Amino acid sequence: KAGVTQTPRYLIKTRGQQVTLSCSPISGHRSVSWYQQTPGQGLQFLFEYFSETQRNKGNFPGRFSGRQFSNSRSEMNVSTLELGDSALYLCASSLLGMGLSEQYFGPGTRLTVT
């Protein structure tokens, strides 16, 4: 069974631009969660989607948004990028949901904002 894939793996953007990251979950998994990881703040939960609906949301500004498609693939978008958005963005898929069953993580997208 193929694992969770994330594209792109690395990205460099300029302040003020917007970015879209993609995540393909393991086949059959309906839950996709997104996390931001930085040295200063650690792993912070962004949002979770389950069957195309946002089920949980973390404490991030509205510049961070996401969606999930009918095939469970998910995208997250960050608009008006700030230097502080530089981070490793991880997505994870699970069968029942992030808290109910184990999550399988993708390799992450490393975003650098200059």
Place this chain on the structure above:
Amino acid sequence: SQQGEEDPQALSIQEGENATMNCSYKTSINNLQWYRQNSGRGLVHLILIRSNEREKHSGRLRVTLDTSKKSSSLLITASRAADTASYFCATDATGTASKLTFGTGTRLQVTL
């Protein structure tokens, strides 16, 4: 915000020794999970322990959970250089619709 705090923040041991990491959390939970992260990569799920369980084993891993003290420990026995990684606990707090919150992590270094 972080629900879990891991202790110690960093741990350095020699191959063959046991490594113990602790996690404390603040609210009631449904379950607690441990994950491993190799440098700059995605996380790997290690073990899930439910709130009504006290101890769980998986290979060289032993996890305990004390809900009265709101704490958990992860023991890695007979450590290997390949165990070098950061270890995170994550909690599913009750009443949060299965939202998972990660701790700050313990950085484990296993030397030959």
